[in-house]
Amino acid sequence: MTRKQKKTLIRIIIAAVLLVICSAASYMIKDLPWWAQMAMYLVPYLVIGYDILLKAGRGIIHGQVFDENFLMAIATVGAVALGEFREGAAVMLFYQIGELFQSVAVGKSRRNIAALMDIRPDYANIERDGVLVKVDPDEVEIGTVIIVKPGEKVPIDGVIAEGNTSLDMSALTGESMPVSVSKGAAVQSGCINMTGLVKILTTKEFGESTVSKILELVENSGAKKSRSENFISKFARYYTPAVCIGAAALAVFGPLVRMVLGLSPEWMSWVMRALTFLVISCPCALVISIPLTFFAGIGGASRAGILVKGSNYLETLAKARYIVFDKTGTLTKGVFEVADIRAEGVDKSTLIEYAALAESGSNHPIAKSIQAAYPDADKSRVGEIEETAGEGVTAVIDGKKIAVGNERLMARAGAKIKAADGAGTVIYAAIDGVYAGYILISDVIKPTAADAVSALKGSGIEKTVMLTGDSEKTAAAVAAAVGVDEYRAGLMPEDKVAIVEELLDKKPPKSALAFVGDGINDAPVLSRSDVGIAMGALGSDAAIEAADVVLMDDNPTKISQAIKTAKKCMAIVYENIIFALGVKAVCLILGALGLANMWLAIFADVGVMVIAVLNAIRALRIK
Amino acid sequence: MKKSYNIEVDCANCANKMETAANNTDGVKNAVVNFMALKMNVEFEDGADAKSVMKNVLKACRKVESDCEIYI
16 A cells, blocks of 8 residues: 555544444434534544545636535535534545545556566676676666576577577567577567576667567557547546536425425435435546556557557457458568479489589578578589579589579570479479479468468458468468468559558448558558558567557467457456446436435445456456 | 656546646647556657646646646
């Protein structure tokens, strides 16, 4: 509890004891005059309610008439004026108990959520004159060597200068599988060093490091408010005055109607109803539970490696019906690998060996993928190499003339090729002018891609579309393998925007379209779609900037997890709105009819708030 | 120019009121209060002096919620 809360607690206890004494006194002394009773009850009333009365007074001076302090002041002063001294003091006491409870509950859940997201490192170890010193990460300059011991958080982004270890990246990506790193590997701040001591050469300042970026993003996510949040704050603005007017009307028109009907007016009973009405109506349960739900949802998602930049995006994501993927980097790894080798007249291994040797001098991505398929190539066997841009490579290996490249190169080498089938880039090879087969190189589909697409179908997505700049053949093969509904191939970057726009027109009303990309070169599409999702963002600042939802690792199953989280969060938001408004509406009607007493009124205020807050906390748990 | 300030306030509705008050202060282009993080993000008008504007923001907030605090 904070000091303020403790002070309130002490006041509550004193006022409660005084109230009991007063009740006992008025019970034992039978005919106490009214002024003596009033003076007696005024003591606990003022002890517990002086600040509310002051705030209400100040509010009136500043033109803030209809706030909850005003409601309580009117309700209790009204009770006192009617001669219900004990009621007046008791209502004030219960109100304060409720407020304290609310403040403790909200404070506690706020801190719980904040603690879960606390990946901020407190210090960095640097070596000064042979001694390890702990310094504020903010003070560490780029190019400093920091030391991270096992069990410690990596405080600043950098490159490993010395040592091997495995890193627990779960705070960043939500993946619990440790990652092994050694000298030269880039490491992100926020992961936990598990096994060995490492020295890290920092490449960024703390403020620009991954951990700072993530924290900033989550903390600022409140800036983009969702429609439901805006609805609630707007609602609260009209609601309190409306309730006050309603209460006043109840107190005045109730008796008047009775008088017209020829009954006794019963002013007392109607004014009491109006006061109960006022107590029921405090708007805080609504106002608190909605942002708390979003905060918990965003907090829980960030632990799973899903960063949502604002509650409005969570809301949009929950409505997603169309998902558009950029192929490379999302459904496929974006890395070229040898997918197939078809040899003619030689062994497969001989073919790839010669090809790798021939390509050994090249830095072309295709060449690199062939080199990767045969890593033990002995370069000393390679004689003269000739590289022709747009065709391929010819080289002399073991005295044989090897040509590796496309159809044009084969034609020049005099080799007669057989047309290859299969999706991807085809590299033909010829040995001494005789066709020796081909190597098929393609982008590799992520192992989880098909599962991810079917999981999306299960979470209410109506249409999945894949966009790519690749050839029709490649696109068709990938689309069939992962199970997307539609694909468009051979696209230029600006075509992708046009297609997203066309789909935006086609989608069902009130639904949303999400675009998933790797955050590189697709910023226009990310911003044009209703919600832009960037994947594999760990270590890529551009992706973090461009997208609305950022998936820290590159596992596409996280997309459906993000949508499920958003849906759960929205369900809780609606539950809370309906529950709080419903209970309040019922209690208000009961109060107006004279069926609700102060206890019910207090429950309608505090009880609803507490239940709504507890419900909101559920959004934190992400499966 | 954008700046972020730590704040202290008890209830969510009061935080909303602070937000409205801050947005109605001269020199403030846009202000957002995040009750959960207890933060106020303020975007100032061009050429406005952040310090003096924030003093007025605090004054305006105190009017609507007497025991709020902004750590300037």
